[in-house]
Every structure is written in structure tokens, then in C-alpha cells.
Amino acid sequence: MPELPEVETTLRGLKPWVVGARIKELVVYDRRLRWPIASDLPEILAKKTIRGLSRRAKYLLFDVGPGSLIVHLGMSGSLRILEAACAPSRWDPFDLVFAGSPGLCLRMRDPRRFGALLYTEDPATHPLIAPLGPEPLEPGFEGSYLHARARGRTLAIRDFLMNGHIVAGIGNIYAHEALFLAGIRPQRAAGRVSRAECDHLADAIVTVLTQAIAAGGTTLKDFRGSDGRPGYFSQELNVYGRTGAPCHRCQTPIRRRVSGARSSYYCPSCQR
DNA sequence: AAGTTGACCTGAGGGC
DNA sequence: TGCCCTCAGGTCAACT
Numbered sequence: 001m002p003e004l005p006e007v008e009t010t011l012r013g014l015k016p017w018v019v020g021a022r023i024k025e026l027v028v029y030d031r032r033l034r035w036p037i038a039s040d041l042p043e044i045l046a047k048k049t050i051r052g053l054s055r056r057a058k059y060l061l062f063d064v065g066p067g068s069l070i071v072h073l074g075m076s077g078s079l080r081i082l083e084a085a086c087a088p089s090r091w092d093p094f095d096l097v098f099a100g101s102p103g104l105c106l107r108m109r110d111p112r113r114f115g116a117l118l119y120t121e122d123p124a125t126h127p128l129i130a131p132l133g134p135e136p137l138e139p140g141f142e143g144s145y146l147h148a149r150a151r152g153r154t155l156a157i158r159d160f161l162m163n164g165h166i167v168a169g170i171g172n173i174y175a176h177e178a179l180f181l182a183g184i185r186p187q188r189a190a191g192r193v194s195r196a197e198c199d200h201l202a203d204a205i206v207t208v209l210t211q212a213i214a215a216g217g218t219t220l221k222d223f224r225g226s227d228g229r230p231g232y233f234s235q236e237l238n239v240y241g242r243t244g245a246p247c248h249r250c251q252t253p254i255r256r257r258v259s260g261a262r263s264s265y266y267c268p269s270c271q272r
Numbered sequence: 273a274a275g276t277t278g279a280c281c282t283g284a285g286g287g288c
Numbered sequence: 289t290g291c292c293c294t295c296a297g298g299t300c301a302a303c304t
């Protein structure tokens with residue numbers, strides 16, 4: 001579900017509530033996430049204070065110094081601040097309960113259980129974090145980098161962009177939206193994208209992600225920000241999920257094509 | 273090495 | 289109304 005903008009939306013909503021909060025306890029309702037929640041995690045977290053909250057790719061990092069909590073929302077996860085007394089549902093794997101009154105908690109919901117809750121002493125060297133590519137919204141992310149990494153590669157540019165080890169945080173929606181803005185077909189070999197097109201593509205990625213964050217992310221089905229509200233970027237999508245609908249730029253019907261196990265969307269006229 | 277496919281798991285929506 | 293099928297925002301591991 002959540003790509004970079006949805007995770008960033010979640011982070012911004014949570015920050016005022018969690019930074020500085022003292023942890024009373026971690027209550028685990030269902031350990032079965034992508035990796036089982038470690039049974040000693042409640043012990044590790046008890047009475048710690050959350051000193052900061054940051055994001056790396058689609059991972060949320062709660063600094064409980066020493067050490068950090070890594071949270072990934074998978075395909076269907078979301079995080080909300082609730083009164084701890086509010087009864088959890090069967091889709092809620094855990095509550096991070098805060099000290100103080102009224103008793104508040106950070107509750108995860110994840111019906112598909114592709115999410116994760118992990119603890120690490122040092123996020124920078126954690127095997128999930130260390131190999132990640134650059135953050136597209138940080139300075140220094142440029143077309144020259146994309147062009148260098150793509151050289152000689154035959155996989156589809158869509159799949160290249162979705163590889164977090166190349167660029168952090170881009171999933172199926174924003175890969176397609178950025179490729180539309182840059183005029184490049186999703187299935188073109190990455191190594192066949194010119195330097196000039198890579199410049200355009202890098203700009204398009206920044207534009208799309210920035211606009212999506214401003215809109216509170218994209219809700220297709222079940223994404224909710226930490227305040228429970230959906231994201232509105234779905235109204236601004238140019239190609240994703242718009243099979244047969246007229247291109248916003250030239251009116252040609254948007255085409256859908258299955259590549260790999262996932263759908264691809266593009267305008268056959270605007271994208272080459 | 274790079275590319276491709278399967279696996280994980282549940283819910284929603286469409287067709288009949 | 290209900291059953292069956294397909295599809296979904298991620299990404300690691302195991303193949304070719």
C-alpha cells in the first residue's frame with residue numbers, strides 16, 4: 001500500500017504525538033507479521049522514551065536511543081493514535097502504549113500482515129536499511145545518478161524505479177506517474193533511457209512525490225493517515241488505474257498492460 | 273550478475 | 289444473496 005508519500009504523511013501526522021512520549025508498554029495481539037514480532041520486544045521497549053521519528057525509504061524509524069524501532073507498513077498497514085482503552089480489532093497486531101493520561105497508544109492495523117515491527121541497535125547497518133538507494137527528495141538525487149545506474153540494464157524502467165536499492169520509496173503508483181510526466185513507457189529497458197530523459201525523469205519523480213505528500217498521499221482503497229483521513233492524490237493520477245480513460249494531456253485512452261505480476265499503465269501517445 | 277517468478281496473507285469487488 | 293475468481297499500494301528469497 002503505502003509508498004514514500006503515504007509513509008511521509010503518516011510520519012508527519014504521528015510526530016507531534018510520539019516524539020518525547022514515554023513508552024508504558026508494547027502490547028502484542030498478533031505476532032505474525034512479515035517477520036514475527038520478537039518475543040523480547042516488550043521487555044526491550046518498556047519505559048523507553050521516543051526521542052525522534054524519521055523515515056528511510058518506506059521504513060519508519062522510531063529512535064528509542066539506544067536503539068531504534070523499525071516499522072514497515074507493507075501493503076495494507078496504517079498507524080493511528082488512539083485512546084488505549086479503545087478495543088482493538090482482529091487486524092491490529094500491536095499497540096505501543098504511552099505513559100500518562102489520558103492513556104494514548106500508537107496502534108497498527110495491517111489486514112494482510114505484510115508489515116513489520118523490528119528492533120535494531122543501529123539502523124544504519126541494519127540489513128534492510130543499509131542497501132537502500134538515495135532518497136529522491138534529498139539533495140543530490142539527479143538524472144546523472146539514474147543514468148549511471150541504468151547503464152546496460154535491460155529490465156523495464158518501471159521495475160528499475162521500483163527497486164529500493166536503486167531509488168528509495170518508489171512503488172507501482174508513483175513509478176507510473178513519474179514515467180508519464182517524463183514521457184517514457186514503463187516497459188522500456190532502463191538502459192535505453194537517455195541522459196536527457198533521466199534528467200527529466202528525476203525531476204518528474206521529485207514533482208510527483210512532492211505533490212502527493214502535499215495531498216496527503218494516495219488512497220486507492222484502504223490507506224489512512226494517522227488521523228484516519230484518506231489521501232487525495234488519487235484525484236490527480238494521470239495514468240495509474242485509469243485504463244481506457246482519456247489521457248489528461250492528449251485524450252488518447254490510457255492503456256493497461258500486465259508486465260511481471262503487476263499492471264502497467266501508460267499513454268501510448270505521450271509516452272515512448 | 274541480472275532478470276524473473278513465487279511466496280507471504282487477507283479483503284474487496286466483479287461476474288454469474 | 290452468495291460463491292468463485294481476480295486483483296491489490298511491498299519486497300525478499302529462490303530460481304534461471
